[in-house]
Amino acid sequence: MSSGPYEQKGYFPIENPTGESSNFGLIQRLQALAHASLAISSELDLTTVLQRIADTAREFANAQYAALGIVNEQGIITSFITSGISPQDREQIGQPPRGHGLLGVLIKQGKAIRVRDIATDPRRSGFPPNHPVMTSLLGVPVSINDKIVGDLYMTDKRDANEFTPEDEWWLTLFARQAAVAMINARLYNKVERAHKRAEMLAEMADVLNRTIDPEELFGQITQAACLLLELPAAALYVFEEKHNRFSLKAQVGLNPETCIHTFQASENSPAAKLLKANETISLHEKADLEHIQPFLDGVKPSAMLIAPIRQYSKINGVLEVYSATARRFTLEDKMLLETFATKAGLALEKAQLYREKERFLSMTAHDLRAPLAAIKMSAGLLETSLPPDLSPALLRLVANIRRNSERLNNLLSDLLDATRLEQGSIRLRVEPLEVVEAVAATAHTLTPLFDERSQKFSLEKPYQEYWVMADRRRLEQVMVNLLTNAIKYTSNGGKVTVGILVEEKWITIEVKDSGNGIPEEEMLHIFDRFYRRPIHEQNDTTSGTGLGLSIARSLVELHGGTIWVESEVGVGTSFFVKLPRYIRE
Ligand code: ADP
16 A cells, blocks of 8 residues: 555544555546545635535435534534435425434544444434435544534435445535535624625714714614514613613513513612623523513514613713524624613713703893894884984994894794704795795895896796796795805806706796805705804805705705705706696686
């Protein structure tokens, strides 16, 4: 028997079966092995790799069936891939083997086995009821660095009664290659998963950041937590320090009837444990999960992860995710939930600040309104009743007071409108309105502004009357916002045109200017509240609050319409307001 370099190094665990000294058969087998190894290592998707291992091994050993079991740290078969068996037959067999009997020899002792007839082997533990009858068997452990990660076996050699030592030698070598391919695919899967999770985390944090309603946020956070960790249920409890208790804010996947709404932080709950530990914890013992509410189907969770939600560095709540299957969460799972909970805490902080700001703004606007109205009225009266021989400097001062008190008044109205629109407390008083007349009347009030900037205004009137159902004051407010913007953002001597477009069910008003246009990246934001073009890019004379377009959009939408913009830098901008048409009987 030859003693090549591989044998000396102990690569061949069993005898070279061919017994030939210069052997052609061995070369052929090695070639086949190289092909097979290539075939399994050219894939990175774990499921495909596993299936390919089972198929390739069966093909080369010329067996009827083959199976590859994946074994976890505890030596339990966690997944089981078969080859040569129809999906229906596979379904009939049911659960994967437990790894007793002959498979146990492979997994626990790490030894290859070759058996002529399974039925007569004393180590067998029997087949489940719907298992096809199997006779000859060849199995090898799949191991890497002496650690068993699976078992690979085939049954029923096609052209002979039993598998040969040569088959065993070949399969042993192949199993080593298979182990490497499996580990590679596993690592790749892990990296890919981590990448996907990071992407998802960023996307979800972005969604949370755009939400300003805390109640809506609670729901979004629990849903996102389920998606991120691929789990069926989650719950968010806030910690009310004053009462030392947790209360439920949102949940998904749990039975609402049996859901615990509040509980004392002193009880032996996971949330209380987290308060003590001050970090993310995972629970999988039955005793720890005793008081956890069941899923929708009444089954209790078998494991959970719970992360702190911190606001202003203090634990203000907990985010819990539940698993239906018994499992130990990995460090990556823990870190993922913890990072997400941190982002959730920041989003909640932001939403609360936003709410406070809203409250403050509307209170301030209310309180300023009355004194400001008095100043405005007094300035108006003063201006009209001044003696004509007063010095021009004094006249200018009084006019200044009146103009600026009017500006302040408009600003306050905008602030109040924006808050009311946000709260949904603006009610429209709709009536049939003739569009051209309404637009012309509004434009007319702005004539002094057009004149001041030597801009040409024109209204392209249709030949007949067209009607919409609208609140006159509010529609005028929309038109004033669009027209004053057109004036503001168009240079002196420019052109502003209003056109009316009529369709069967819609009337569209177009406000077009020959201004500088809106850069592409700005288009996404101009309808946001308080958005203004950065001050250094604005013309010095353009004053504003960044509220006009957001108010216009809310008002148009309240009317059941839509508003949008088209613009070309250096050419001009068109705003379109599309409203449902009203046909008069
Ligand atoms: P404001 O005019 O008070 O800044 P708006 O909400 O009315 O607030 O408008 C938001 C932003 O949209 C403006 O700051 C400006 O950058 C841009 N914008 C609005 N209308 C026009 C227009 N007709 N031409 C160019 N830019 C415009």
